[in-house]
Amino acid sequence: MNGHRESEEPLLRTVEKEPRTFTWNQMHRMAGRMARALQRLGARPGDRITVQVEKSPETLALYLACLRGGFVFQPLNPAYTTAELEHFITDAEPAVVICDPDRKADLEPLAARIGARLSTLRGDWKGSFFMLQMVQPETFETVARGPDDPAAILYTSGTTGRPKGAVLTHGNLLSNARDLVFVWGFTTDDVLIHALPVHHAHGLFVACNVTMLAGASMIWLQKFDTDAVVKAMPEASVLMGVPTFYARLLEHRGLKRAAAGMRLFISGSAPLSPALHTRFRERTGHAILERYGLTETGMNASNPLDGERRPGSVGPALPSTEIRITDRDGGAVLPTGETGMIEVRGPNVFSGYWRREK
Template identity: 40%
Template sequence: MTPLLPALQSPTGPAASREAVRFGDLSLTYGELAAASTALAARMADAGRVAVWAAPTPETVIAVVAALRAGVPAVPLNPRTGERELAHILADSEPTAVLAGPDDALPPALEKLRRVTVDARAPEHTEGDAPAEEAPESPALIVYTSGTTGPPKGAVLPRRAIAASLDALEDAWGWTGDDVLVHALPLFHVHGLILGVLGPLRRGGSLRHLGKFSTEGVARELGSGGTMLFGVPTMYHRLAEVLDAPAGGAERDALAGALAGARLLVSGSAALPVHDHERIAAATGRRVIERYGMTETLMNTGIRADGVPRPGTVGPPLAGVELRLVEEDGTVLEGTEAIGEIQVRGPNLFTGYLNRPDATAAAHTADGWFRTGDVGTVDGDGYVRIVGRKATDLIKSGGYKIGAGEIENVLLGHPGVREAAVTGEEDPDLGERVVAWVVASDPDSPPLAEELADHVAAQLAPHKRPRTVHFLDALPRNDLGKIMKRSLHVR
């Protein structure tokens, strides 16, 4: 049976001394990570399930790798989770132990669990054989959703889904063991943990985690051997701001050179505004590419490294993934003008929601397609454009279907707008009216609401103009930088 992380099975010779992960001044070679994870795996062989306090540290990497090698499902915990949500996750997943670093301060909710301390500076070692590889359908991780429509649900991700997604990205991005990935993503979610940690380890490459995102850190690591950068739109927005600064200077030049030298710049977890795409491309000559996935499906689509970058799209379906658009009544849509819910099918899908057969059944069609809840279009070349979430980003106004994302991109192209979000609100005449939530570039002199509405109408269509504009100091965002539109309401 093919190992999930083949480079860690029995690294010897040059492979053993190759750097696997680096966090600040602490790095682990493949030999060190293999030895430490093998020793820890032996201690948790009969654990049932384990929780991992997923701080951005090498201890989290050792803990997750050890759980995977032991065949014990791991539940990554967000260190910023509130007491109520954490209590729900623990009651639902029932871990028998929590794996944490020696300096991690754990909340009271975790005190009843056996604490297993993982220390990357003084790791355990063992001379024993590597654990036997688990079956492809065995659960590897239980990752909890964001809980925007109720208590978080635990998506059970089998080893098969992780391997399928990472191998599809190897095909799309030409990802090899020579790649050095740079990122600062949290390690409790799919993007930072599966793509950002397990991705390099499956390929036999290297990860350099910044700990905390900074433009200086990106420039330093990409300028000293990094080949790939993974980030979310807020991170790329900050990069674009530095690149676009009128003063310029050494910081701007160093960042532009580092980004220009990278093999691949990848954005995900939310749509990257076209305005930021263009600013980065103008300063570096390098296009950011996007991909599309979610907790339950891992990766669905992606711009290929040898493909044509198209800002505003997330590329065609990855190898092995089937994708279709569906109308509300279940009709499968065809044609490049069609807008419908995205449904996917393939080896990248999760097994189901832990303890929730009802939710698992509701999330799938009778013929096995997963209902993503995202709305999109597909062009003639198979490139997918995400309109947004069915519940929050598809606005039905005056008989038209309007995607919030395209209006947001136009607003962000206005010089007076720093951030923007668009929602729909009930309207007795239109059904829903378009509402814009704007953070002004200059809070002391924001643009007029009518000016912004005319700006949208001139570039898109009159029926897409915002009927109401609210100015905010900042937009509400979650840990991955996604705008929490359900928090936007008139007070």
């Protein structure tokens, strides 16, 4: 999966500050230059690339560069402190660390300790990595990778101890994106309002991978802003968000008119209350589509595109995914209506935790 469609049509456009538009071919060429830049920094296929930068079109290009170069993308929350980063970086042992120029002095000693090269990137055409990629040839032959080869490592929240790196393969990402394109009816005509962060699965793998696999396009917002999202709706068809997005949108006077031409509102990453689901439908005429997933599996279930979207429900399993509910103690499969442990099987399930046997 390398996210390319041969086209001079827009893939992504920003609408804040200085608006920028990137066509599919422009993004592909930038990803090629970045893949070459990573090679210049010493990265080889299979090496981890740790990335802690603010959201920008260049961040997406860097993700695509890792997919094309056979590197393993490790995104980290830009809000993490240097102390918090120590575990993630020493555990992953990346070949290259890319951070915001303002974090360089803090992270240089840590990168040096593990023998990683450090470079900087920011979305305003600044940073040593940005300058390095600018002087690279645009042509790059994508490194062949199989479905079982790692594509990314995302660290879990650590509710059962220190955060663990979930290793997601190319096959995991591709199979899940294919399912979601199908069940959500994505086409080349769709325009997604992208207002999510890109350091976790929702904003990166669900939003970006689905859009790119469908050959659709994105209106790219630096962060969620109610006015900006409502303003973008007349030119868009889909919004992916978290429940708080929808709660805040309900406070906007222009929501009903702006949402009239939208095709789909999707919610995830946290439970959507039935009350919020009902209020949004009554206000806009749109029933929010809720889905369910995990960092380790991608998406597992979704309410239907056509048919009833039940408030408080995440819908049936995706086409390539099997789900069952089992007893917490004995492991016996439970009948419908019972509460127990969720077990998932399918090509979307991760290969394991980084450097953990279990």
